[in-house]
Amino acid sequence: MKFFDLSYFIGCFSKLMPYLPLTLMILLIAMAITIPLSAFLAWRNLQGNAAERGLIRLYIQVIRGAPFIVMLFVVYFGIPKLMLALFGIDINGWNKASYIIITMVLFQSARMSEAMRAAYLAVPRGQMEAVYSCGMTGLQGFLHVMLPQTVLVVLPNLGNLVLSSLLETAVGFSVGIIDFVGNARMVTSRDYGLHTLEIYLAVALVYWALAVLLARLFGLLEGALARRQGRTLSGRSSERKGRRAARV
Amino acid sequence: MIEVRGLRKSFGENEILKGIDVHVDTGDVVVILGPSGSGKTTLLRCINFLEKADDGVLTVGDMTLDLKSVRKKDIAAVRKRTGYVFQNYNLFINKTARENVMLGLTVGRRMPKDQAFAIATAALDRVGLSDRYDHYPSQLSGGQQQRVGIARAIALNPEVILFDEPTSALDPELIGEVLQVMKDLAEDGMTMLVVTHEMGFARDVASHVIFMDDGVIVEEGTPKDIFNHPQHERTRQFLRRILKGEAGEFGGSGI
Ligand SMILES: Nc1ncnc2c1ncn2[C@@H]1O[C@H](COP(=O)(O)OP(=O)(O)OP(=O)(O)O)[C@@H](O)[C@H]1O
Ligand SMILES: [Mg+2]
Numbered sequence: 001m002k003f004f005d006l007s008y009f010i011g012c013f014s015k016l017m018p019y020l021p022l023t024l025m026i027l028l029i030a031m032a033i034t035i036p037l038s039a040f041l042a043w044r045n046l047q048g049n050a051a052e053r054g055l056i057r058l059y060i061q062v063i064r065g066a067p068f069i070v071m072l073f074v075v076y077f078g079i080p081k082l083m084l085a086l087f088g089i090d091i092n093g094w095n096k097a098s099y100i101i102i103t104m105v106l107f108q109s110a111r112m113s114e115a116m117r118a119a120y121l122a123v124p125r126g127q128m129e130a131v132y133s134c135g136m137t138g139l140q141g142f143l144h145v146m147l148p149q150t151v152l153v154v155l156p157n158l159g160n161l162v163l164s165s166l167l168e169t170a171v172g173f174s175v176g177i178i179d180f181v182g183n184a185r186m187v188t189s190r191d192y193g194l195h196t197l198e199i200y201l202a203v204a205l206v207y208w209a210l211a212v213l214l215a216r217l218f219g220l221l222e223g224a225l226a227r228r229q230g231r232t233l234s235g236r237s238s239e240r241k242g243r244r245a246a247r248v
Numbered sequence: 249m250i251e252v253r254g255l256r257k258s259f260g261e262n263e264i265l266k267g268i269d270v271h272v273d274t275g276d277v278v279v280i281l282g283p284s285g286s287g288k289t290t291l292l293r294c295i296n297f298l299e300k301a302d303d304g305v306l307t308v309g310d311m312t313l314d315l316k317s318v319r320k321k322d323i324a325a326v327r328k329r330t331g332y333v334f335q336n337y338n339l340f341i342n343k344t345a346r347e348n349v350m351l352g353l354t355v356g357r358r359m360p361k362d363q364a365f366a367i368a369t370a371a372l373d374r375v376g377l378s379d380r381y382d383h384y385p386s387q388l389s390g391g392q393q394q395r396v397g398i399a400r401a402i403a404l405n406p407e408v409i410l411f412d413e414p415t416s417a418l419d420p421e422l423i424g425e426v427l428q429v430m431k432d433l434a435e436d437g438m439t440m441l442v443v444t445h446e447m448g449f450a451r452d453v454a455s456h457v458i459f460m461d462d463g464v465i466v467e468e469g470t471p472k473d474i475f476n477h478p479q480h481e482r483t484r485q486f487l488r489r490i491l492k493g494e495a496g497e498f499g500g501s502g503i
Contacts (some may be wrong), residue, residue, distance in 0.1 A: 124341075126338035127338065130332075130334065130340065133298075136351070136352060137324075144340075149411050151339060229341070230385075230386065
């Protein structure tokens, strides 16, 4: 037996690729929910009352302490029981992909909302004071001054979190989802486990290419936004600071 | 015309402003002097509602407000009639010089873009920045940023502009250009309330000088009164210290 069968390696992509769209769809749906949910959580964590803030912080703490795969199992086994007990709804017929989507949303929204909150707080306080002194409302200031600056700050972190979400899709097989990796496992066993290395290298190569693509996408987005705000990416540190007067 | 009466403000247990009365007639320039921590910034911030005063009465033009119980719409009205120039400029980082000046007009007042554009351009011309319309704050010197800050305030056509140490974050060689712009404004009849440590400006431009210490007004009068015949020991001490520093460090600030 050859250590590495190159022609099998090249050929196996055609068996793997048809299942890639499902994985991408999982990522897309999860992010489409996570990003607005995180923004909402960050907002309430910044401006909500003590109860809201306490609840959100507890949520973040709990979620951040749990390994992804453990959370996936808890969601997979827990949610159907919960739905049945609470609402009497039987969701065993649900598409299995929904469990990993739920887990990704829970897992990443805790992290993403913290990144967004930190980015918002990184915008100098004086920006909002200037907004008010120019006769604008809080909402107007948020839309025209705070939001553009916050987005620019959060984008690199957001890119990293979306990237780690992409990688997390790889554990969906463990609850029986036949996605990109799930299918790869089926292919290996169909071929009697003879080409496990080739198949997983191919899988890794595809993930790697997607990761590079995603990073590039976020890089372009950040560059475009930075240009619109008169900042070059390397130039952000070169902003001149006047001699600051002694603080009170 | 702008006036505060009996302004009080505490942060927790600390009473920072202990009943301040200030009156600025239309076209006057009132300068507030005082040591660090005496409450000068807090006073201006209370007038613009960046800080909520505990007590006092504020009059701007024909509008009088009890500061204990102001409504949102009063705050908006006062801010509409007052401009504010910050110590650290606080230009909108994501906007060009001209956009900085336009934003309060187009967004705050829903003015048509072309009209706001013309006003902003004229305001920047007035502060000597005709060659910097499309520069971002990060591409401007401190003195230029502060002049954009002043243009942003005057573009909104306020009845009075509040200046909080507009030159104290600047390198010494940039102070003169900002003071010159303020002097020109004063000569054009702008009503101004100015916190500054620039004694030359106070002496030459102010119609009235107030010396504050520890949350109270210690002494006030014409620049002549304050600089040539200070009545209180605290005023004398303060002036001695500042004037000595100025002679030694800056040798006057180019005005
Ligand atoms: N937000 C705040 N919370 C608590 N204390 C404050 C706050 N803002 C100001 N102070 C206190 O109020 C006092 C007056 O501050 P203020 O900034 O008004 O002084 P200032 O006269 O402007 O001084 P400087 O010349 O250094 O600018 C200081 O002792 C300061 O510590
Ligand atoms: Mg101050």
